[in-house]
Amino acid sequence: MDSLWDLMEGARNCVRGYTRVKSGEKVCIWTDRSAEVDPRVVEAFGVAVEEVGAEAFLLSSGSVIHRLKQPLQKPVLAAIKEADVLLSFQRLENAATIHNNDISALLFSTPLRNTAVISLTPELLASEWARFPADLLFFICRKIRDQALSSGTDVFRLTDPCGSDLMGRIPYGYGFKYVEPPKKWQFFPGGEMAELPAPPVNGTLVFEQLEGFEGFVSEPIRLTIEDQWVTRVDGGDEARWFRERMDRHENGNFFCEVAIGAHPKAPVAVGLKTRAMDTIAHRHSGTFHCGVGKWGAPGMEVSSDWHWDGGGLHPTFTLGDVVLVENGRLTALDDPEVREFASKYGHPDDVLAEVW
Secondary structure: OOOOHHHHHHHHHHHHHHOOOOOOOEEEEEEOOOOOOOHHHHHHHHHHHHHOOOEEEEEEOOOOOHHHOOOOOHHHHHHHHOOOEEEEEOOHHHOOHHHOHHHHHHHHHOOOEEEEEOOOOHHHHOOHHHHOOHHHHHHHHHHHHHHHHHOOOOEEEEEOOOOOEEEEEOOOOOOOOOOOOOOOEEEEOOOEEEEOOEEEEEEEEEEOEEOOOOOOOOOOEEEEEEOOEEEEEEOOHHHHHHHHHHHHOOOOOEEEEEEEEOEOOOOHHHHOOOOOOOOOHHHEOOOEEEEEEOOOOOOOOOOOOOEEEEEEOOOEEEEOOEEEEEOOEEHHHHOHHHHHHHHHHOOHHHHOOOOO
């Protein structure tokens, strides 16, 4: 990208459409000084924040590993407490700030809201994914929620061609409940419906991708889940790596997350070139990812000092007789009301066309 102007549509979409920053608010733009965060992207967000009459201040710090629950440095935490809004720019593998205990405690006890920006390069910020209208994405998410509620059940089933066959319950307490902007915590660009499943959760889950590894794993990772605990991990080198690290952490084998992707423009090909599978690839509509360890909210009955994810690209996800995802196709994209809403921005075939 040659010009700041090329980045402004995406930055404004986040600031105005996702995060709903208001005039007079204090916005902390927090970067981790990693080479993944392009300064031109940070500049675009600063301009977008100031355009709405809010006050932006820049916080640059060394990185702590949020997935491993490492505490924030005291000056960093103090600065974040001064903000109404936190726009975090962390390397992709570390983008999920919700897994940091200090951040999640603030989100659930104060008015602070946090948008974790994952369009860290000019190319991603100028992409269709970042520019996709926020109101259309949230309309799609509402449709998914309404489809789920229409089933009259909370029992889900997740299957896929690799052999996944998992059943559990969706409590409608998180991603299937909070679908209106501004959210307390969200990715930008967004695109997932995630829940802490409720027992009983039993079956087999197969990962084609694993956080920390690029592309597809050398051999699918097969998890056996009994009463919401991973009791067995089978597969190749990546499966052994995953099992060894899971066993290092108390309650590291607790099955804490099930999620489906909701964004038709999340670029899977780009995501597969990173080691942060659930950050880009698994935002794509019709994909899935699941996590073990600690769910992001504080005060959970089962706690752990880590969180790790894996997933796949072509699941079928149902609640009773209602099919939310069929062989990797998010059915909401074919819903007449979604297509009508999308027509505000062009022909729905084009607006909702998936980017792989």
